Amino acid sequence: MTQQIRTDVSGTVWKVLVKPGDQVKSGDVLFILEVMKTEVPYEAETDGKVTAVHVTENSGMIGEDTLAVEIS
DSSP states (O other): OOEEEEOSSOEEEEEEOOOTTOEEOTTOEEEEEEETTEEEEEEOSSOEEEEEEOOOTTOOEEOTTOEEEEEO
16 A cells, blocks of 8 residues: 655755655655745655655745655
């Protein structure tokens, strides 16, 4: 089953810490979103392998409910 990590709020992707093929554990930070000068980390909810990363650093503003990372 694929886990989809989506953004909760609009912001700018400050840092992407994973790439496709990476193994992650529950709680690992996948990327950090900057929202009004505050860093908001997004974590893996389960163990698995990153199958896709849909966000890039310094790509401008992304919206709420944007698909960012997929893990299987």
